[in-house]
Amino acid sequence: MRKERSATPGKPFDIPDDGFLIERHIADAMSAAHWHDHVEINLLMEGQMSYLFNGRQEQVEAGRLVLFWAAIPHRTVDVAPGAPLICIYLPLADFLGLAIDRDIRQAIMQGRFLADPQPSLADAVLLAQWVEEWGKGNAARRRLIADEVKLRVRRLILDTLDAPDAALERQPVGHASVRRAEMLTELINAHYAEPLTLTNLAECANIHPSTANKTFREVLGISVNEYLIRYRLARAMQRLADTDDPILQIAYDCGFGSSSRFYDLFKHRTGTTPKLFRSAVAGQTGRPWKG
Structure with a gap:
Protein backbone atom coordinates (compact mmCIF):
# COMPACT_ATOMS: atom_id res chain seq x y z
CA MET A 1 0.00 0.00 0.00
CA ARG A 2 1.24 3.44 -0.86
CA LYS A 3 1.82 5.63 2.17
CA GLU A 4 -0.05 8.93 2.08
CA ARG A 5 1.94 12.00 2.98
CA SER A 6 0.89 15.32 4.38
CA ALA A 7 0.19 18.02 1.82
CA THR A 8 2.19 20.68 3.63
CA PRO A 9 5.74 20.76 5.02
CA GLY A 10 6.06 19.39 8.53
CA LYS A 11 5.46 16.13 10.32
CA PRO A 12 3.56 13.55 8.25
CA PHE A 13 0.15 13.11 9.80
CA ASP A 14 0.40 9.33 10.11
CA ILE A 15 3.57 9.19 12.26
CA PRO A 16 2.80 9.05 16.00
CA ASP A 17 4.08 11.99 18.01
CA ASP A 18 6.11 9.94 20.48
CA GLY A 19 5.61 6.26 19.61
CA PHE A 20 7.54 3.54 17.80
CA LEU A 21 6.35 2.58 14.32
CA ILE A 22 7.53 0.29 11.54
CA GLU A 23 5.85 0.19 8.12
CA ARG A 24 6.43 -0.57 4.47
CA HIS A 25 5.32 1.57 1.54
CA ILE A 26 6.26 2.51 -2.00
CA ALA A 27 8.82 5.32 -1.93
CA ASP A 28 7.78 8.52 -3.64
CA ALA A 29 9.34 11.90 -4.31
CA MET A 30 8.16 14.51 -1.80
CA SER A 31 7.05 17.95 -2.93
CA ALA A 32 8.54 19.60 0.18
CA ALA A 33 10.69 18.76 3.16
CA HIS A 34 9.16 17.38 6.33
CA TRP A 35 10.42 16.58 9.81
CA HIS A 36 9.39 14.73 12.95
CA ASP A 37 11.06 14.06 16.29
CA HIS A 38 12.14 10.46 15.67
CA VAL A 39 15.32 8.78 14.59
CA GLU A 40 14.39 7.26 11.24
CA ILE A 41 15.83 3.98 9.94
CA ASN A 42 15.23 3.13 6.29
CA LEU A 43 15.82 0.08 4.16
CA LEU A 44 15.20 0.40 0.43
CA MET A 45 14.31 -3.09 -0.77
CA GLU A 46 14.76 -2.46 -4.51
CA GLY A 47 15.60 0.37 -6.88
CA GLN A 48 17.24 3.62 -5.86
CA MET A 49 16.40 6.95 -4.24
CA SER A 50 18.09 9.89 -2.61
CA TYR A 51 17.34 12.33 0.18
CA LEU A 52 17.94 16.03 0.38
CA PHE A 53 19.04 16.09 3.99
CA ASN A 54 20.77 18.84 5.91
CA GLY A 55 21.42 20.67 2.64
CA ARG A 56 23.07 17.70 0.94
CA GLN A 57 21.97 14.98 -1.41
CA GLU A 58 22.34 11.52 0.15
CA GLN A 59 22.08 8.43 -2.04
CA VAL A 60 20.21 5.44 -0.63
CA GLU A 61 21.35 2.09 -1.97
CA ALA A 62 19.00 -0.88 -2.04
CA GLY A 63 19.70 -3.33 0.77
CA ARG A 64 21.81 -0.86 2.75
CA LEU A 65 20.39 0.35 6.05
CA VAL A 66 20.44 4.12 6.65
CA LEU A 67 19.74 6.14 9.79
CA PHE A 68 19.23 9.85 10.46
CA TRP A 69 17.57 12.19 12.92
CA ALA A 70 14.34 13.20 11.24
CA ALA A 71 13.96 16.46 13.20
CA ILE A 72 16.34 17.86 10.59
CA PRO A 73 14.20 18.70 7.51
CA HIS A 74 14.51 16.07 4.79
CA ARG A 75 12.93 15.27 1.48
CA THR A 76 13.02 12.29 -0.89
CA VAL A 77 14.03 13.01 -4.48
CA ASP A 78 15.06 11.00 -7.56
CA VAL A 79 13.04 7.94 -6.55
CA ALA A 80 12.89 4.94 -8.86
CA PRO A 81 9.27 4.03 -9.76
CA GLY A 82 7.76 1.34 -7.57
CA ALA A 83 10.68 1.17 -5.13
CA PRO A 84 9.57 -0.56 -1.88
CA LEU A 85 10.85 1.10 1.28
CA ILE A 86 10.69 -0.03 4.92
CA CYS A 87 10.71 2.84 7.42
CA ILE A 88 11.24 2.53 11.16
CA TYR A 89 10.47 5.49 13.43
CA LEU A 90 12.38 5.21 16.72
CA PRO A 91 11.35 7.77 19.38
CA LEU A 92 14.15 10.16 20.23
CA ALA A 93 14.11 9.25 23.92
CA ASP A 94 14.59 5.56 23.02
CA PHE A 95 17.53 6.41 20.76
CA LEU A 96 19.17 8.55 23.43
CA GLY A 97 18.84 5.65 25.85
CA LEU A 98 20.89 3.27 23.68
CA ALA A 99 24.32 2.16 24.88
CA ILE A 100 26.20 3.58 21.88
CA ASP A 101 29.27 5.69 21.25
CA ARG A 102 28.64 9.20 22.58
CA ASP A 103 30.50 10.96 19.77
CA ILE A 104 28.60 9.23 16.99
CA ARG A 105 25.28 9.83 18.76
CA GLN A 106 26.08 13.51 18.91
CA ALA A 107 27.17 13.46 15.27
CA ILE A 108 23.78 12.00 14.31
CA MET A 109 22.04 14.69 16.37
CA GLN A 110 24.11 17.28 14.51
CA GLY A 111 23.06 16.07 11.07
CA ARG A 112 25.18 13.06 10.10
CA PHE A 113 23.46 10.70 7.66
CA LEU A 114 24.54 7.20 8.68
CA ALA A 115 24.71 4.35 6.16
CA ASP A 116 25.68 0.73 6.72
CA PRO A 117 29.10 0.13 5.14
CA GLN A 118 27.74 -2.89 3.23
CA PRO A 119 24.33 -3.98 1.89
CA SER A 120 22.88 -6.94 3.81
CA LEU A 121 20.54 -9.64 2.52
CA ALA A 122 19.81 -10.55 6.13
CA ASP A 123 18.35 -7.08 6.77
CA ALA A 124 15.81 -7.50 3.97
CA VAL A 125 14.55 -10.73 5.55
CA LEU A 126 14.62 -9.38 9.10
CA LEU A 127 12.87 -6.08 8.40
CA ALA A 128 10.20 -7.76 6.28
CA GLN A 129 9.53 -10.09 9.21
CA TRP A 130 9.28 -7.09 11.56
CA VAL A 131 6.75 -5.38 9.29
CA GLU A 132 4.57 -8.50 9.12
CA GLU A 133 4.73 -9.20 12.85
CA TRP A 134 4.15 -5.53 13.74
CA GLY A 135 0.91 -5.56 11.77
CA LYS A 136 -0.36 -8.75 13.38
CA GLY A 137 1.32 -8.77 16.77
CA ASN A 138 0.02 -8.00 20.23
CA ALA A 139 1.61 -5.45 22.59
CA ALA A 140 4.22 -7.94 23.85
CA ARG A 141 5.28 -8.85 20.29
CA ARG A 142 5.53 -5.18 19.34
CA ARG A 143 7.71 -4.43 22.37
CA LEU A 144 9.99 -7.29 21.31
CA ILE A 145 10.29 -5.85 17.79
CA ALA A 146 11.16 -2.43 19.21
CA ASP A 147 13.89 -4.04 21.34
CA GLU A 148 15.26 -5.91 18.33
CA VAL A 149 15.36 -2.67 16.33
CA LYS A 150 17.40 -1.01 19.08
CA LEU A 151 19.92 -3.87 18.97
CA ARG A 152 20.15 -3.55 15.17
CA VAL A 153 20.82 0.18 15.52
CA ARG A 154 23.63 -0.55 17.97
CA ARG A 155 25.17 -3.01 15.49
CA LEU A 156 24.85 -0.48 12.66
CA ILE A 157 26.74 2.08 14.71
CA LEU A 158 29.46 -0.40 15.67
CA ASP A 159 29.86 -1.41 12.01
CA THR A 160 30.08 2.25 11.03
CA LEU A 161 32.78 2.90 13.60
CA ASP A 162 34.74 -0.03 12.14
CA ALA A 163 34.47 1.48 8.63
CA PRO A 164 34.17 5.27 9.02
CA ASP A 165 35.30 6.12 5.49
CA ALA A 166 32.51 4.07 3.96
CA ALA A 167 29.91 5.76 6.12
CA LEU A 168 31.08 9.22 5.14
CA GLU A 169 30.97 8.77 1.38
CA ARG A 170 28.85 11.40 -0.36
CA GLN A 171 27.62 11.72 -3.90
CA PRO A 172 28.52 14.90 -5.74
CA VAL A 173 25.71 17.45 -6.07
CA GLY A 174 25.59 19.56 -9.16
CA HIS A 175 22.46 21.66 -8.77
CA ALA A 176 23.21 25.29 -7.91
CA SER A 177 20.31 25.55 -5.46
CA VAL A 178 21.49 22.50 -3.53
CA ARG A 179 25.01 23.93 -3.33
CA ARG A 180 23.65 27.21 -1.98
CA ALA A 181 21.47 25.39 0.54
CA GLU A 182 24.48 23.37 1.66
CA MET A 183 26.47 26.57 2.19
CA LEU A 184 23.66 28.16 4.21
CA THR A 185 23.06 25.11 6.37
CA ALA A 202 23.15 35.72 2.97
CA GLU A 203 26.08 38.13 3.14
CA CYS A 204 28.35 35.38 4.47
CA ALA A 205 27.21 33.10 1.65
CA ASN A 206 27.68 35.94 -0.87
CA ILE A 207 24.10 35.72 -2.14
CA HIS A 208 21.09 38.03 -1.96
CA PRO A 209 18.70 37.43 0.99
CA SER A 210 15.76 36.79 -1.34
CA THR A 211 17.88 34.23 -3.22
CA ALA A 212 18.78 32.57 0.07
CA ASN A 213 15.13 32.11 1.04
CA LYS A 214 14.15 31.04 -2.47
CA THR A 215 16.95 28.47 -2.43
CA PHE A 216 15.84 27.06 0.91
CA ARG A 217 12.22 26.84 -0.14
CA GLU A 218 13.19 25.16 -3.41
CA VAL A 219 15.45 22.58 -1.77
CA LEU A 220 13.91 22.04 1.68
CA GLY A 221 10.44 23.52 1.38
CA ILE A 222 10.98 25.85 4.36
CA SER A 223 12.49 29.27 5.01
CA VAL A 224 15.98 29.92 6.32
CA ASN A 225 14.51 31.12 9.61
CA GLU A 226 12.47 27.94 10.02
CA TYR A 227 15.57 25.81 9.52
CA LEU A 228 17.44 27.95 12.05
CA ILE A 229 14.69 27.39 14.64
CA ARG A 230 14.67 23.63 14.03
CA TYR A 231 18.44 23.41 14.25
CA ARG A 232 18.59 25.40 17.49
CA LEU A 233 15.90 23.18 18.99
CA ALA A 234 17.86 20.12 17.88
CA ARG A 235 20.98 21.33 19.68
CA ALA A 236 18.96 22.23 22.77
CA MET A 237 17.38 18.77 22.88
CA GLN A 238 20.83 17.23 22.63
CA ARG A 239 22.10 19.34 25.54
CA LEU A 240 19.04 18.53 27.63
CA ALA A 241 19.62 14.82 27.04
CA ASP A 242 23.39 14.70 27.41
CA THR A 243 24.19 17.24 30.14
CA ASP A 244 22.99 18.63 33.45
CA ASP A 245 23.53 22.21 32.28
CA PRO A 246 20.89 24.65 33.53
CA ILE A 247 18.00 25.09 31.11
CA LEU A 248 18.52 28.86 31.04
CA GLN A 249 22.15 28.38 30.00
CA ILE A 250 21.10 25.96 27.25
CA ALA A 251 18.56 28.48 25.98
CA TYR A 252 21.19 31.21 25.63
CA ASP A 253 23.92 28.87 24.34
CA CYS A 254 21.59 27.64 21.58
CA GLY A 255 20.82 31.16 20.38
CA PHE A 256 17.28 31.70 21.66
CA GLY A 257 18.05 35.03 23.34
CA SER A 258 15.62 34.58 26.24
CA SER A 259 14.25 31.78 28.38
CA SER A 260 10.64 32.71 27.57
CA ARG A 261 11.21 32.44 23.82
CA PHE A 262 12.95 29.09 24.33
CA TYR A 263 10.12 27.69 26.47
CA ASP A 264 7.43 28.95 24.09
CA LEU A 265 9.10 27.52 20.99
CA PHE A 266 10.02 24.24 22.68
CA LYS A 267 6.48 23.66 23.96
CA HIS A 268 4.90 24.66 20.65
CA ARG A 269 7.17 22.41 18.56
CA THR A 270 7.49 19.37 20.85
CA GLY A 271 4.31 19.43 22.92
CA THR A 272 6.26 19.34 26.17
CA THR A 273 8.53 21.59 28.23
CA PRO A 274 12.34 21.42 28.34
CA LYS A 275 12.16 20.22 31.96
CA LEU A 276 9.70 17.43 31.21
CA PHE A 277 11.66 16.42 28.11
CA ARG A 278 14.83 16.12 30.20
CA SER A 279 13.09 14.07 32.89
CA ALA A 280 11.59 11.71 30.28
CA VAL A 281 15.00 11.12 28.69
CA ALA A 282 16.58 10.57 32.12
CA GLY A 283 13.94 7.93 32.81
CA GLN A 284 14.83 6.14 29.57
CA THR A 285 18.59 6.28 30.04
CA GLY A 286 18.84 5.77 33.80
CA ARG A 287 21.03 8.89 33.98
CA PRO A 288 20.61 10.84 37.25
CA TRP A 289 18.29 13.75 36.69
CA LYS A 290 18.91 17.06 38.42
CA GLY A 291 16.01 19.00 36.95
Missing part, protein backbone atom coordinates in the same frame (compact mmCIF):
# COMPACT_ATOMS: atom_id res chain seq x y z
CA GLU A 186 26.77 24.83 7.12
CA LEU A 187 26.79 28.48 8.21
CA ILE A 188 23.79 27.90 10.47
CA ASN A 189 25.27 24.70 11.89
CA ALA A 190 28.51 26.48 12.73
CA HIS A 191 27.06 29.75 14.09
CA TYR A 192 23.60 28.85 15.44
CA ALA A 193 24.53 30.08 18.94
CA GLU A 194 25.15 33.60 17.63
CA PRO A 195 22.54 36.25 16.75
CA LEU A 196 21.71 35.42 13.14
CA THR A 197 19.52 37.11 10.55
CA LEU A 198 18.69 36.19 7.00
CA THR A 199 20.64 39.24 5.85
CA ASN A 200 23.91 38.39 7.55
CA LEU A 201 23.67 34.72 6.60
Whole structure:
Protein backbone atom coordinates (compact mmCIF):
# COMPACT_ATOMS: atom_id res chain seq x y z
CA MET A 1 0.00 0.00 0.00
CA ARG A 2 1.24 3.44 -0.86
CA LYS A 3 1.82 5.63 2.17
CA GLU A 4 -0.05 8.93 2.08
CA ARG A 5 1.94 12.00 2.98
CA SER A 6 0.89 15.32 4.38
CA ALA A 7 0.19 18.02 1.82
CA THR A 8 2.19 20.68 3.63
CA PRO A 9 5.74 20.76 5.02
CA GLY A 10 6.06 19.39 8.53
CA LYS A 11 5.46 16.13 10.32
CA PRO A 12 3.56 13.55 8.25
CA PHE A 13 0.15 13.11 9.80
CA ASP A 14 0.40 9.33 10.11
CA ILE A 15 3.57 9.19 12.26
CA PRO A 16 2.80 9.05 16.00
CA ASP A 17 4.08 11.99 18.01
CA ASP A 18 6.11 9.94 20.48
CA GLY A 19 5.61 6.26 19.61
CA PHE A 20 7.54 3.54 17.80
CA LEU A 21 6.35 2.58 14.32
CA ILE A 22 7.53 0.29 11.54
CA GLU A 23 5.85 0.19 8.12
CA ARG A 24 6.43 -0.57 4.47
CA HIS A 25 5.32 1.57 1.54
CA ILE A 26 6.26 2.51 -2.00
CA ALA A 27 8.82 5.32 -1.93
CA ASP A 28 7.78 8.52 -3.64
CA ALA A 29 9.34 11.90 -4.31
CA MET A 30 8.16 14.51 -1.80
CA SER A 31 7.05 17.95 -2.93
CA ALA A 32 8.54 19.60 0.18
CA ALA A 33 10.69 18.76 3.16
CA HIS A 34 9.16 17.38 6.33
CA TRP A 35 10.42 16.58 9.81
CA HIS A 36 9.39 14.73 12.95
CA ASP A 37 11.06 14.06 16.29
CA HIS A 38 12.14 10.46 15.67
CA VAL A 39 15.32 8.78 14.59
CA GLU A 40 14.39 7.26 11.24
CA ILE A 41 15.83 3.98 9.94
CA ASN A 42 15.23 3.13 6.29
CA LEU A 43 15.82 0.08 4.16
CA LEU A 44 15.20 0.40 0.43
CA MET A 45 14.31 -3.09 -0.77
CA GLU A 46 14.76 -2.46 -4.51
CA GLY A 47 15.60 0.37 -6.88
CA GLN A 48 17.24 3.62 -5.86
CA MET A 49 16.40 6.95 -4.24
CA SER A 50 18.09 9.89 -2.61
CA TYR A 51 17.34 12.33 0.18
CA LEU A 52 17.94 16.03 0.38
CA PHE A 53 19.04 16.09 3.99
CA ASN A 54 20.77 18.84 5.91
CA GLY A 55 21.42 20.67 2.64
CA ARG A 56 23.07 17.70 0.94
CA GLN A 57 21.97 14.98 -1.41
CA GLU A 58 22.34 11.52 0.15
CA GLN A 59 22.08 8.43 -2.04
CA VAL A 60 20.21 5.44 -0.63
CA GLU A 61 21.35 2.09 -1.97
CA ALA A 62 19.00 -0.88 -2.04
CA GLY A 63 19.70 -3.33 0.77
CA ARG A 64 21.81 -0.86 2.75
CA LEU A 65 20.39 0.35 6.05
CA VAL A 66 20.44 4.12 6.65
CA LEU A 67 19.74 6.14 9.79
CA PHE A 68 19.23 9.85 10.46
CA TRP A 69 17.57 12.19 12.92
CA ALA A 70 14.34 13.20 11.24
CA ALA A 71 13.96 16.46 13.20
CA ILE A 72 16.34 17.86 10.59
CA PRO A 73 14.20 18.70 7.51
CA HIS A 74 14.51 16.07 4.79
CA ARG A 75 12.93 15.27 1.48
CA THR A 76 13.02 12.29 -0.89
CA VAL A 77 14.03 13.01 -4.48
CA ASP A 78 15.06 11.00 -7.56
CA VAL A 79 13.04 7.94 -6.55
CA ALA A 80 12.89 4.94 -8.86
CA PRO A 81 9.27 4.03 -9.76
CA GLY A 82 7.76 1.34 -7.57
CA ALA A 83 10.68 1.17 -5.13
CA PRO A 84 9.57 -0.56 -1.88
CA LEU A 85 10.85 1.10 1.28
CA ILE A 86 10.69 -0.03 4.92
CA CYS A 87 10.71 2.84 7.42
CA ILE A 88 11.24 2.53 11.16
CA TYR A 89 10.47 5.49 13.43
CA LEU A 90 12.38 5.21 16.72
CA PRO A 91 11.35 7.77 19.38
CA LEU A 92 14.15 10.16 20.23
CA ALA A 93 14.11 9.25 23.92
CA ASP A 94 14.59 5.56 23.02
CA PHE A 95 17.53 6.41 20.76
CA LEU A 96 19.17 8.55 23.43
CA GLY A 97 18.84 5.65 25.85
CA LEU A 98 20.89 3.27 23.68
CA ALA A 99 24.32 2.16 24.88
CA ILE A 100 26.20 3.58 21.88
CA ASP A 101 29.27 5.69 21.25
CA ARG A 102 28.64 9.20 22.58
CA ASP A 103 30.50 10.96 19.77
CA ILE A 104 28.60 9.23 16.99
CA ARG A 105 25.28 9.83 18.76
CA GLN A 106 26.08 13.51 18.91
CA ALA A 107 27.17 13.46 15.27
CA ILE A 108 23.78 12.00 14.31
CA MET A 109 22.04 14.69 16.37
CA GLN A 110 24.11 17.28 14.51
CA GLY A 111 23.06 16.07 11.07
CA ARG A 112 25.18 13.06 10.10
CA PHE A 113 23.46 10.70 7.66
CA LEU A 114 24.54 7.20 8.68
CA ALA A 115 24.71 4.35 6.16
CA ASP A 116 25.68 0.73 6.72
CA PRO A 117 29.10 0.13 5.14
CA GLN A 118 27.74 -2.89 3.23
CA PRO A 119 24.33 -3.98 1.89
CA SER A 120 22.88 -6.94 3.81
CA LEU A 121 20.54 -9.64 2.52
CA ALA A 122 19.81 -10.55 6.13
CA ASP A 123 18.35 -7.08 6.77
CA ALA A 124 15.81 -7.50 3.97
CA VAL A 125 14.55 -10.73 5.55
CA LEU A 126 14.62 -9.38 9.10
CA LEU A 127 12.87 -6.08 8.40
CA ALA A 128 10.20 -7.76 6.28
CA GLN A 129 9.53 -10.09 9.21
CA TRP A 130 9.28 -7.09 11.56
CA VAL A 131 6.75 -5.38 9.29
CA GLU A 132 4.57 -8.50 9.12
CA GLU A 133 4.73 -9.20 12.85
CA TRP A 134 4.15 -5.53 13.74
CA GLY A 135 0.91 -5.56 11.77
CA LYS A 136 -0.36 -8.75 13.38
CA GLY A 137 1.32 -8.77 16.77
CA ASN A 138 0.02 -8.00 20.23
CA ALA A 139 1.61 -5.45 22.59
CA ALA A 140 4.22 -7.94 23.85
CA ARG A 141 5.28 -8.85 20.29
CA ARG A 142 5.53 -5.18 19.34
CA ARG A 143 7.71 -4.43 22.37
CA LEU A 144 9.99 -7.29 21.31
CA ILE A 145 10.29 -5.85 17.79
CA ALA A 146 11.16 -2.43 19.21
CA ASP A 147 13.89 -4.04 21.34
CA GLU A 148 15.26 -5.91 18.33
CA VAL A 149 15.36 -2.67 16.33
CA LYS A 150 17.40 -1.01 19.08
CA LEU A 151 19.92 -3.87 18.97
CA ARG A 152 20.15 -3.55 15.17
CA VAL A 153 20.82 0.18 15.52
CA ARG A 154 23.63 -0.55 17.97
CA ARG A 155 25.17 -3.01 15.49
CA LEU A 156 24.85 -0.48 12.66
CA ILE A 157 26.74 2.08 14.71
CA LEU A 158 29.46 -0.40 15.67
CA ASP A 159 29.86 -1.41 12.01
CA THR A 160 30.08 2.25 11.03
CA LEU A 161 32.78 2.90 13.60
CA ASP A 162 34.74 -0.03 12.14
CA ALA A 163 34.47 1.48 8.63
CA PRO A 164 34.17 5.27 9.02
CA ASP A 165 35.30 6.12 5.49
CA ALA A 166 32.51 4.07 3.96
CA ALA A 167 29.91 5.76 6.12
CA LEU A 168 31.08 9.22 5.14
CA GLU A 169 30.97 8.77 1.38
CA ARG A 170 28.85 11.40 -0.36
CA GLN A 171 27.62 11.72 -3.90
CA PRO A 172 28.52 14.90 -5.74
CA VAL A 173 25.71 17.45 -6.07
CA GLY A 174 25.59 19.56 -9.16
CA HIS A 175 22.46 21.66 -8.77
CA ALA A 176 23.21 25.29 -7.91
CA SER A 177 20.31 25.55 -5.46
CA VAL A 178 21.49 22.50 -3.53
CA ARG A 179 25.01 23.93 -3.33
CA ARG A 180 23.65 27.21 -1.98
CA ALA A 181 21.47 25.39 0.54
CA GLU A 182 24.48 23.37 1.66
CA MET A 183 26.47 26.57 2.19
CA LEU A 184 23.66 28.16 4.21
CA THR A 185 23.06 25.11 6.37
CA GLU A 186 26.77 24.83 7.12
CA LEU A 187 26.79 28.48 8.21
CA ILE A 188 23.79 27.90 10.47
CA ASN A 189 25.27 24.70 11.89
CA ALA A 190 28.51 26.48 12.73
CA HIS A 191 27.06 29.75 14.09
CA TYR A 192 23.60 28.85 15.44
CA ALA A 193 24.53 30.08 18.94
CA GLU A 194 25.15 33.60 17.63
CA PRO A 195 22.54 36.25 16.75
CA LEU A 196 21.71 35.42 13.14
CA THR A 197 19.52 37.11 10.55
CA LEU A 198 18.69 36.19 7.00
CA THR A 199 20.64 39.24 5.85
CA ASN A 200 23.91 38.39 7.55
CA LEU A 201 23.67 34.72 6.60
CA ALA A 202 23.15 35.72 2.97
CA GLU A 203 26.08 38.13 3.14
CA CYS A 204 28.35 35.38 4.47
CA ALA A 205 27.21 33.10 1.65
CA ASN A 206 27.68 35.94 -0.87
CA ILE A 207 24.10 35.72 -2.14
CA HIS A 208 21.09 38.03 -1.96
CA PRO A 209 18.70 37.43 0.99
CA SER A 210 15.76 36.79 -1.34
CA THR A 211 17.88 34.23 -3.22
CA ALA A 212 18.78 32.57 0.07
CA ASN A 213 15.13 32.11 1.04
CA LYS A 214 14.15 31.04 -2.47
CA THR A 215 16.95 28.47 -2.43
CA PHE A 216 15.84 27.06 0.91
CA ARG A 217 12.22 26.84 -0.14
CA GLU A 218 13.19 25.16 -3.41
CA VAL A 219 15.45 22.58 -1.77
CA LEU A 220 13.91 22.04 1.68
CA GLY A 221 10.44 23.52 1.38
CA ILE A 222 10.98 25.85 4.36
CA SER A 223 12.49 29.27 5.01
CA VAL A 224 15.98 29.92 6.32
CA ASN A 225 14.51 31.12 9.61
CA GLU A 226 12.47 27.94 10.02
CA TYR A 227 15.57 25.81 9.52
CA LEU A 228 17.44 27.95 12.05
CA ILE A 229 14.69 27.39 14.64
CA ARG A 230 14.67 23.63 14.03
CA TYR A 231 18.44 23.41 14.25
CA ARG A 232 18.59 25.40 17.49
CA LEU A 233 15.90 23.18 18.99
CA ALA A 234 17.86 20.12 17.88
CA ARG A 235 20.98 21.33 19.68
CA ALA A 236 18.96 22.23 22.77
CA MET A 237 17.38 18.77 22.88
CA GLN A 238 20.83 17.23 22.63
CA ARG A 239 22.10 19.34 25.54
CA LEU A 240 19.04 18.53 27.63
CA ALA A 241 19.62 14.82 27.04
CA ASP A 242 23.39 14.70 27.41
CA THR A 243 24.19 17.24 30.14
CA ASP A 244 22.99 18.63 33.45
CA ASP A 245 23.53 22.21 32.28
CA PRO A 246 20.89 24.65 33.53
CA ILE A 247 18.00 25.09 31.11
CA LEU A 248 18.52 28.86 31.04
CA GLN A 249 22.15 28.38 30.00
CA ILE A 250 21.10 25.96 27.25
CA ALA A 251 18.56 28.48 25.98
CA TYR A 252 21.19 31.21 25.63
CA ASP A 253 23.92 28.87 24.34
CA CYS A 254 21.59 27.64 21.58
CA GLY A 255 20.82 31.16 20.38
CA PHE A 256 17.28 31.70 21.66
CA GLY A 257 18.05 35.03 23.34
CA SER A 258 15.62 34.58 26.24
CA SER A 259 14.25 31.78 28.38
CA SER A 260 10.64 32.71 27.57
CA ARG A 261 11.21 32.44 23.82
CA PHE A 262 12.95 29.09 24.33
CA TYR A 263 10.12 27.69 26.47
CA ASP A 264 7.43 28.95 24.09
CA LEU A 265 9.10 27.52 20.99
CA PHE A 266 10.02 24.24 22.68
CA LYS A 267 6.48 23.66 23.96
CA HIS A 268 4.90 24.66 20.65
CA ARG A 269 7.17 22.41 18.56
CA THR A 270 7.49 19.37 20.85
CA GLY A 271 4.31 19.43 22.92
CA THR A 272 6.26 19.34 26.17
CA THR A 273 8.53 21.59 28.23
CA PRO A 274 12.34 21.42 28.34
CA LYS A 275 12.16 20.22 31.96
CA LEU A 276 9.70 17.43 31.21
CA PHE A 277 11.66 16.42 28.11
CA ARG A 278 14.83 16.12 30.20
CA SER A 279 13.09 14.07 32.89
CA ALA A 280 11.59 11.71 30.28
CA VAL A 281 15.00 11.12 28.69
CA ALA A 282 16.58 10.57 32.12
CA GLY A 283 13.94 7.93 32.81
CA GLN A 284 14.83 6.14 29.57
CA THR A 285 18.59 6.28 30.04
CA GLY A 286 18.84 5.77 33.80
CA ARG A 287 21.03 8.89 33.98
CA PRO A 288 20.61 10.84 37.25
CA TRP A 289 18.29 13.75 36.69
CA LYS A 290 18.91 17.06 38.42
CA GLY A 291 16.01 19.00 36.95
